[in-house]
Amino acid sequence: MIRAILAVFAVFAVCVAWPVQAAVEIQEVTSPGGITAWLVEEHSIPFVALDIRFKGGSSLDAPGKRGALNLMTGLLEEGAADLNARDFAEAAEALAARFGFSLYDDTMVVSASMLTETRDQAVDLLRTALIEPRFDDDAVERVRGQVQSGIRSDATDPNAIAAARFDAIAFGDHPYGASQDGTLDSVAGLSRDDLIAAKDRVMARDRMFVAVVGDITAAELGPLLDRLLGGFPETGAPMPDKAEVTLDGGIDVVPFDTPQSVVVFGHEGIERFDPDFFAAYVLNQVLGGSGFSSRLMTEVREKRGLTYGIGSYLAPMDLAETHIGQFASANDRVAEAIEVVRAEWAKAAAEGLTEAELEVAKTYLTGSYPLRFDGNATIAGILAGMQTEGLPMDYIETRNAEIEAVTLEDVKRVAARLLQPGALTFVVVGSPEGVEAAP
Amino acid sequence: MFARLTGLALALFAALPATLPAAAQEITTFTLENGLEAVVIENHRAPVAVHMLWYRIGAADEPAGKSGIAHFLEHLLFKGTETRAAGEFSDLVEINGGSDNAFTSLDYTAYHQRVAADRLELMMELEADRMRGLQMTEEDVVTERAVILEERNQRVENDPGAIFSEQRRAAQYLNHAYGIPIIGWKHEMMALTRDDAFDFYRRFYAPNNAILVVAGDVDPDAVKALAEQYYGPLEPSADIVPRVRPEEPPQLAERRMSYADPRVAQPYVLRSYLAPERDPGAQEKAAALTYLAEILGGSGATSVLGQKLQFETQIAVYTTAYYSGDSLDDTTFGVGVFPVEGVSLAEAEAAMDRVLAEFMAEGIDDAQFERIRFQIRAAQIYAEDDIQGLARRYGAGLTSGLTLADIEAWPAVLDAVTKDQVMAAAAEVFDRKRAVTGWLMTSESGEVMQ
Numbered sequence: 001m002i003r004a005i006l007a008v009f010a011v012f013a014v015c016v017a018w019p020v021q022a023a024v025e026i027q028e029v030t031s032p033g034g035i036t037a038w039l040v041e042e043h044s045i046p047f048v049a050l051d052i053r054f055k056g057g058s059s060l061d062a063p064g065k066r067g068a069l070n071l072m073t074g075l076l077e078e079g080a081a082d083l084n085a086r087d088f089a090e091a092a093e094a095l096a097a098r099f100g101f102s103l104y105d106d107t108m109v110v111s112a113s114m115l116t117e118t119r120d121q122a123v124d125l126l127r128t129a130l131i132e133p134r135f136d137d138d139a140v141e142r143v144r145g146q147v148q149s150g151i152r153s154d155a156t157d158p159n160a161i162a163a164a165r166f167d168a169i170a171f172g173d174h175p176y177g178a179s180q181d182g183t184l185d186s187v188a189g190l191s192r193d194d195l196i197a198a199k200d201r202v203m204a205r206d207r208m209f210v211a212v213v214g215d216i217t218a219a220e221l222g223p224l225l226d227r228l229l230g231g232f233p234e235t236g237a238p239m240p241d242k243a244e245v246t247l248d249g250g251i252d253v254v255p256f257d258t259p260q261s262v263v264v265f266g267h268e269g270i271e272r273f274d275p276d277f278f279a280a281y282v283l284n285q286v287l288g289g290s291g292f293s294s295r296l297m298t299e300v301r302e303k304r305g306l307t308y309g310i311g312s313y314l315a316p317m318d319l320a321e322t323h324i325g326q327f328a329s330a331n332d333r334v335a336e337a338i339e340v341v342r343a344e345w346a347k348a349a350a351e352g353l354t355e356a357e358l359e360v361a362k363t364y365l366t367g368s369y370p371l372r373f374d375g376n377a378t379i380a381g382i383l384a385g386m387q388t389e390g391l392p393m394d395y396i397e398t399r400n401a402e403i404e405a406v407t408l409e410d411v412k413r414v415a416a417r418l419l420q421p422g423a424l425t426f427v428v429v430g431s432p433e434g435v436e437a438a439p
Numbered sequence: 440m441f442a443r444l445t446g447l448a449l450a451l452f453a454a455l456p457a458t459l460p461a462a463a464q465e466i467t468t469f470t471l472e473n474g475l476e477a478v479v480i481e482n483h484r485a486p487v488a489v490h491m492l493w494y495r496i497g498a499a500d501e502p503a504g505k506s507g508i509a510h511f512l513e514h515l516l517f518k519g520t521e522t523r524a525a526g527e528f529s530d531l532v533e534i535n536g537g538s539d540n541a542f543t544s545l546d547y548t549a550y551h552q553r554v555a556a557d558r559l560e561l562m563m564e565l566e567a568d569r570m571r572g573l574q575m576t577e578e579d580v581v582t583e584r585a586v587i588l589e590e591r592n593q594r595v596e597n598d599p600g601a602i603f604s605e606q607r608r609a610a611q612y613l614n615h616a617y618g619i620p621i622i623g624w625k626h627e628m629m630a631l632t633r634d635d636a637f638d639f640y641r642r643f644y645a646p647n648n649a650i651l652v653v654a655g656d657v658d659p660d661a662v663k664a665l666a667e668q669y670y671g672p673l674e675p676s677a678d679i680v681p682r683v684r685p686e687e688p689p690q691l692a693e694r695r696m697s698y699a700d701p702r703v704a705q706p707y708v709l710r711s712y713l714a715p716e717r718d719p720g721a722q723e724k725a726a727a728l729t730y731l732a733e734i735l736g737g738s739g740a741t742s743v744l745g746q747k748l749q750f751e752t753q754i755a756v757y758t759t760a761y762y763s764g765d766s767l768d769d770t771t772f773g774v775g776v777f778p779v780e781g782v783s784l785a786e787a788e789a790a791m792d793r794v795l796a797e798f799m800a801e802g803i804d805d806a807q808f809e810r811i812r813f814q815i816r817a818a819q820i821y822a823e824d825d826i827q828g829l830a831r832r833y834g835a836g837l838t839s840g841l842t843l844a845d846i847e848a849w850p851a852v853l854d855a856v857t858k859d860q861v862m863a864a865a866a867e868v869f870d871r872k873r874a875v876t877g878w879l880m881t882s883e884s885g886e887v888m889q
Contacts, residue, residue, distance in 0.1 A: 044484060045823045078740075086750060089740035093810040096817030115817055142749060145779055149756045152704040158597060258702065260592035291538065292517070292529040302526060305585025308593050328593050360534055367536015371553060374485050375824045 024373050026383065026393050029218045031225035037210035038383045038393065039221055042376060046116040048214030051380035052229065053388050054108040054207040058180035059319060060237050061198070066175075067182020068190050068198035071140075071147055073103045075195065076110075078139035080128035085139050088129070097122035099129065105176055106318045107388055108202050113377060116215045123228050130203065131231035135192050144187060151181050158262040158328075162429040165254055166264040166324075169425060174243035176320060204236035211383035213376040243320035245269075247425040251338070253437040254429040261334040261430025265341060266324035267423040270414070272316035272389060278402045279410035280314060280323075280418050285361040286353050287344065287419075288312025288325050293360075295348070299340050300327065306337040323418060335434035338426055349419035352412035366400040464829060467659035468843060471667060473675045474647025478833045478843070479662045480654035482826050488655040489827050490562040491551040492570075493834040495650070496643040498623075499545045499616040499684060499767070505635055507623015510543040511587055512636045516550065517541075518579045520572040525579060528565055535561060545617055546767040547838035553827065556656040560665055567669040570644055573637075580633040588629065591622050599700035600879060607877045610694045611711055614685045615768060645676030650837045654830040684768060687713065690873040697878040697888040705756070706880050708788045709775035713873040716766035717836075719845050725764030726852045727864035728772055733811045734803060734861065735774060735795075736760025741807065744774065747794045754782050754790045767840045772868050783886055784878045795869060803858045815853050 027039045058069045077092075077099055078085040092099060095118040100111040110130065114122040154160035164179055171177035181187070208229065212221055245268040270280045288296040288311050296310045312325030329337040353361075373379050373396075386395055428435055465481040498509045519525040532539040537554035552562045595601040605620050612618030622628070651670065653662050690713060717725040736759045739745035744758035757777040763770065774795070778787040822828055836846040878888050 042484070045820060047820055047824075049824075086740045086746065089738055090806070090810065093738065093741060093814055096814045098821070113821060115820060138750075142753070145753075145756050148780075149705045149777070154704075156702045156704045259596040260589070262597075291533045293526070293533055298526075301586055303582065305582040306589070308586055308590040328597070329589060330592055360530075364533045364536055367534075367555065368538065369536075371485075371487050371536065371538075371555065374487055374826065377824070 024379060024396065026396075027218055028393065029212075029221050029225070031222040033226040033230050035205075035208075035210065035225040035229055037212050037221060037225055038387065039211075039216070039218055040213040040379055040383070041217060042213055043215050045376070046215050047376070048114055048116065048119065048212060048216045049376035049380045050110075050112045050114070051211045051377070051384040052110040053209045053384045054202045054204070054236070055106065055209070055318070055388050056202050056207055056236060056239060057104045057107045059105055059175040059240050060201045061175055061180070062194075062201065062237070065186070065190065065194055065198065066178055067147065067180070067187045068194045069108070069202060070103050070180050070182065071143060071187060071190055072135075072195045072198045073101050073108060074143045074147065075135055075139055076101045076129045076133050078143060079134040079136050081132045081134075083128065084134070084136060088125070091125050092122075095122045095125065097125065099126060101129075103180060105180065109384075111377065111381070119216075123224055127228050127231070130229070133199070135195050137192070140192060140195070144190070147181055147187055148184055151179075151184055151187065154179070154181070158256055158258050158260075158429040161254055161256060162262045162264045162326075162427050165252060165429070166266070166425075166427045169252060169427065170245055170247050170266070170322060171243045171320065172246055174319070175240055176243050176317070200233055201237035204233045206234060207236040208232065209384050209387035211380040211387065213380040213383070240319060245320050245322060247322070247423055249423050249425055250438045251426045251428060251435060253432060253435060254427065255431065256429050258430055260328050260330050261428050261432045261435075262326075262328045263334060263338065263426060263428050264324065264326050265338075265424055265426045266312075266322050267420050267425060269314050269316060269321035269323040270418055271321050276410065276414040276417070277316070279406045279414040282358065282361050282365065282403065282406045283348070283353065283411050283415055283418070284312055284314055284323070285365060286357045287348050289361070291364070295344050296325065296341065299344055300337055304336070304340065306333050306340070310341075331431045332433045334428065334430065334432045338428075338435065342421060342424065345419055345424055346421040349415055349421055352408065352415045355408055358406070358408055358411060362403050362406065365403050369400055464823065465659075466847075469663050469666075471646065471671050473671065473673055474645075475649055475651060475666070475670050475673075476837065477651040477653070477663070477666055478837070479657060479659040480652070480826070480829050480833070481657065481659065482654060482829070483656045486556050486656050487553065487826065488556040488559045488562075488653060488657050489551065489553050489830045490559060490566065491549055491652040491654075491830050491834050492566050493547050493549040493650040493652065493838050494644060495546075495648050495682065495838045496548055497544050497546040497838075498619065498621040500643070500682060501616065501619070501639070504627060505631065505639075506619045507587065507621075507628040508631055508635050508639050509548055510622055511584065511628070511631050512639050513541050513543045513548050513550075514583050514587060515575050515580065515636050516569055516573060518573070518575040518583070520568050520574055522568060522572065523565070525575075528569065531561065531565060537562070543621055544835075545621060546840075547835065549834055549838075551827075551830075559653065559657060559662070560669075563665050563669040567673060570646065570649065570670070571673050573640055573644075575633065575636070577633055580636065584628070584631060587622065588625070591625060591628065594622065595620070596625075599698070599702045602700070603698045603877060603879045606696060606698060607709065607711060607875050610696055610875045611713065611771060613687055613690060615687050616684060617768065642676060642678045645679060646670055646673045647675035648679045650834060652830045652834045654826045682767065687769060693871045694875040695877075695888060696875065697880055699880040699882050699884070701882040703879055703881045705777055706784055706878070706884065707775055707777040708784050708791065708876065708878050709773060710791070710874050710876040711771040711773040712868050712870065713769050714762065714772040714868045716768065716770045717764040717839070717841060717845065717849075719840060719842050722764070722845060722849060722852045723856070723860060724864050724867075726849075726856045727860040728762045728868065729764060729815075729853065730808070730811055730856050730861045731865050731868075732760045732762040732772065733814075734807060735798065737811070741810075743798050744776070744791070744794055747797070748776060748790055752790070753779055754787060755779065765835050765839050784880065784884075785886065785889060788876065788878075799862075799865065799869070802862060805858075808858055812854065812856075816850075819850055
């Protein structure tokens with residue numbers, strides 16, 4: 001396999017000169033009221049995509065109020081200003097505007113697609129959801145019931161059980177350690193006042209990042225920003241402290257009667273702005289990154305047929321860094337799969353990568369990067385994500401050079417530092433055979 | 440829909456099928472002498488090309504007793520050929536910065552790559568190479584069979600909702616192969632062999648059974664020249680005949696079933712009715728049913744089921760109605776209710792039936808109907824933003840028995856639907872004799888289906 005790649009690469013190495021640059025021209029637009037947005041004008045299709053992110057996400061739940069931000073997020077489209085939930089939904093449908101509200105550990109995301117022909121009305125409607133949500137009692141109870149149904153379902157879903165258990169082990173009492181949905185009890189205890197307070201904790205000017213892509217000019221966007229987003233408080237809640245990652249090896253088995261065991265594994269990761277981040281990123285691409293050619297896919301799936309899919313990724317979050325992977329194997333085969341993962345982890349830690357693997361990974365990562373910039377909403381998401389991460393506007397042009405600069409020595413150094421076979425912690429949910437829980 | 444690896448959003452089941460935009464895309468078609476049909480969708484917004492090869496062969500075309508062979512073969516196509524080593528296909532795509540995958544459905548199998556537009560030629564070379572030149576060792580087959588069994592574990596055996604869905608489909612079709620799961624019944628998957636895969640491959644993988652769809656920053660003349668160069672020399676198969684499958688007999692007896700599993704936390708009732716699909720030259724009924732699904736279950740806050748069971752009464756935590764007309768043979772129309780805690784499945788089903796009866800008596804709200812029409816129009820605009828989705832629309836349509844003219848006419852057909860047509864389609868489809876009603880239950884509920 002490796003030899004085949006080498007031979008192939010030799011052919012392409014001479015002719016691969018990436019002419020493809022991400023074809024996005026970003027403008028920074030500052031509204032009269034001082035709101036900044038990144039804009040890409042794209043007038044070939046008569047609609048615009050907005051991506052508005054609030055840094056902090058579900059980590060900003062107040063102590064004892066786990067699940068408040070999640071419930072609040074679910075209620076933004078359930079009635080606002082003088083419209084109840086049904087009226088609001090009908091109004092959005094009549095404009096064919098598409099609104100999305102979602103919550104993650106580090107960000108809350110509001111996404112919207114609006115037709116040019118109904119944009120003004122759609123902006124006004126979305127503004128009411130963002131600034132004047134009603135949190136009517138009947139809507140709160142309806143959405144609370146949906147959240148609780150999801151919590152109950154997660155309690156019998158091996159994937160959700162594995163993720164929750166891993167987070168609990170990794171992050172303990174930090175907000176990262178508990179599901180953002182909250183518990184049945186914590187959600188039951190949330191009041192309307194809790195939701196109003198939760199909203200102001202995260203939806204604030206100093207937390208907000210905005211990207212806009214589509215059929216709109218910079219001159220049109222400025223006033224739109226003030227109209228849509230001008231009503232938020234200046235500051236949100238303070239960010240929680242960083243989490244301590246407490247993953248120091250061992251296997252945790254959660255007994256669950258199901259034919260296939262679900263496994264989540266990982267240990268501490270690397271910060272996004274660590275000088276060796278890109279070396280780590282390239283390393284992970286070879287070890288367990290996207291596509292079919294990673295070492296873990298090759299060893300666990302292609303050679304042994306032990307799983308349908310396996311992957312690993314770096315998760316540099318705002319308040320902690322982890323390096324995580326996941327797969328699922330039949331109960332009588334999962335022990336072997338875990339051993340293979342351990343062996344690959346140890347091998348990469350000790351030896352790093354080969355020159356051929358490094359070159360292939362760099363070629364893939366640099367070549368695929370421009371292909372991401374496809375579709376207004378996708379591009380808006382990338383641009384808003386860059387802002388929340390603190391990346392400069394020209395990152396799109398410099399990013400591939402960072403990948404290209406990674407050397408075999410860099411990878412070897414970061415592999416020895418990042419990959420810690422002894423700290424690699426496994427959570428196994430199922431009825432695994434030959435897998436013993438070990439501290 | 441079963442893919443070689445999950446991760447790509449496969450949105451074919453969207454309740455609102457996005458429709459063909461009129462302006463922004465240039466569509467070119469041609470057919471090679473060996474029978475390969477091609478569709479080129481020009482879209483020059485980004486320097487990206489999507490290359491898809493669709494075969495008119497799916498899980499519903501499998502020999503009896505060999506369920507899962509279409510999907511198994513899809514996996515095996517990533518093994519070697521006479522000129523390429525096993526795994527080399529994906530390695531080459533990756534080295535070129537691309538991504539690749541494949542998926543198998545009831546009516547089609549498709550292989551696709553997304554690459555920088557200047558890498559299109561290599562994709563064609565690779566895809567043409569494996570259309571007729573597949574090779575695989577016994578070891579490849581045994582290992583990959585373990586992979587598809589793990590895929591079945593992941594998608595079905597570990598998920599009570601998926602087990603329930605499989606059982607309901609099997610009951611829905613009395614004679615047609617749509618009752619057999621795409622991934623296969625486990626006992627038949629375990630017995631699939633290298634010979635089974637090759638027999639299926641040699642018979643059905645040929646240019647006269649394939650449709651090439653290329654979308655993105657490409658020039659149609661250049662695409663045609665490349666297609667002639669790489670796909671042109673391939674031999675057609677003599678075994679390709681029109682797909683005539685065993686048809687359903689009159690369905691005369693209502694089917695009812697219940698499945699209890701300790702892994703179920705949220706019970707629900709789902710009913711599927713046998714329903715017509717989009718047929719060449721006759722898509723009106725399917726268009727009406729597309730509206731019907733939106734009217735009954737499109738959005739929780741505005742649909743008929745959502746309004747009556749989640750808003751006016753607090754019976755359901757969630758309601759649904761679903762339909763997709765992309766199918767070669769008769770498909771299904773579904774409705775479902777997920778009750779709140781304390782409401783039994785019997786009560787949930789009774790409430791669902793009450794709402795359906797009221798709907799048949801009261802008809803459709805004018806304002807709701809116009810909102811849905813406007814949204815379907817808007818979906819055409821939003822769809823222009825998604826090259827891969829556009830490519831899929833053609834591939835899925837052409838492998839599901841439709842012609843190019845049908846695919847291009849679909850937006851106009853949707854736009855012309857009337858309330859009377861929707862009510863007539865509902866009256867025809869809502870026939871309990873042609874329906875399966877299923878209860879998915881927790882183990883401890885103790886409720887007995889009536």
